[in-house]
Every structure is written in C-alpha cells, then in structure tokens.
Amino acid sequence: MIISTKYRRRLVVMVKEPRAGRVKTRLGQSIGMTAAAWWFRHQSKQLLRRISDPRWELILSISPDSEVIKSNLWPSNIARIPQGKGCLGDRMKAIFRLLPPGPVCIIGADIPKVGVKEIWAAFRSLGSNQATFGPAQDGGYWLIGLKRIKPVSSQIFNSVRWSSKTALKDTVASMPGLKVSYVSTLSDVDHISDL
Numbered sequence: 001m002i003i004s005t006k007y008r009r010r011l012v013v014m015v016k017e018p019r020a021g022r023v024k025t026r027l028g029q030s031i032g033m034t035a036a037a038w039w040f041r042h043q044s045k046q047l048l049r050r051i052s053d054p055r056w057e058l059i060l061s062i063s064p065d066s067e068v069i070k071s072n073l074w075p076s077n078i079a080r081i082p083q084g085k086g087c088l089g090d091r092m093k094a095i096f097r098l099l100p101p102g103p104v105c106i107i108g109a110d111i112p113k114v115g116v117k118e119i120w121a122a123f124r125s126l127g128s129n130q131a132t133f134g135p136a137q138d139g140g141y142w143l144i145g146l147k148r149i150k151p152v153s154s155q156i157f158n159s160v161r162w163s164s165k166t167a168l169k170d171t172v173a174s175m176p177g178l179k180v181s182y183v184s185t186l187s188d189v190d191h192i193s194d195l
Helices: 025-031 033-051 088-098 116-125 167-173
Strands: 010-016 057-063 079-082 104-108 131-135 141-146 180-182
Touching (some): 010 033, 010 088, 025 033, 033 057, 033 116, 057 088, 088 104, 104 116, 116 141, 131 167, 141 167
Parallel strands (some): 010 104, 057 079, 131 180
Antiparallel strands (some): 104 141, 131 141
C-alpha cells in the first residue's frame, strides 16, 4: 500500500561533522580517530548519493547545531536542520515534532548497505502502519519511521536503553497502541569487525 500523496515523504539523515575524536570513536579506538573520521566522511557522502530519490525529500540533521549553516562538507542542495540537545531519543523526538505532518523516516549515516530499495520499503510499510523499524543485528535499529498524521506522543523514546541490545524493544514499548512494521535487518559500523 502506498501512502497518500497528500503528505510529503521526508527522509532525515542524522550526521555529525566528521572531526577526529567526535565521530565513530569506538571505531577510532581500533583504526585511529583520524581514520575513523575519514571513513565516516566518505561513507556519509556515498550514502547521500545512494539514497537521493524524487519520491522523498532528503534532509540532513547536523550536529553540532552551529555547523548547520556554516558547514561546507555537505551538499548545498540538501535541506539542513539542527539535531538539538539531549540523548538520541530527545533529538529524534525533536525532529519528528519539527517537520510538517506526514511520513518521516530517520536513519544514521553509518549504514553501508542501505539504499533506495530499503528506504522505499520503509515508506511503503507506513501505508498501513503507524511506525516502522529497520532492525540492526545488535538489537538496535538503523531506521525508524513514523506516519505522523497525528501529533507524536510525548512518551516516545522514554526509558530506551540506547546503545544496548534492547534499544529496539524499548523503543517499540514506548509506542503503545501503534501498529508497527519491520523492514530488512542491516548493520551499522561501530567497531573494526563491522567493516
């Protein structure tokens, strides 16, 4: 089932400025912080090329917030918004609340195997569901999508144990009453073994 064209689809990619010691620090412990930042920068740019598609608006959510306007690392033709403060849940909740009504999927930039096919499957699954997830092999998730025809609950992301094997389970538990679907399981890159 395809979502009504009444609402515009939006794909938000959460990125950090790729500076040594600020991104992929767990990976950096194995390969060095400069190499980890280099990997993240190039992985992010390749990802943005792979997932650009006319079926959705692509938006970058950048951290730190001060880099939203002045950063020259990201393509200038892609809309940018700040991530804001707080834990990952606080920042994703702010994104879901900031954008106009309609389906929004959020991903990170460190998932090498994600492409248009996987993103489109997530948006399609929102046709008959209120939420969708792309599970990760570590118990978290590489994608979260919400239909967002009604306001996002203030309880979403409460009590989620981030960076744990229960992050997906905890997030689903924070959405009682929503019909949830799942798309393909992929892996992000946190450690050298993930490469």
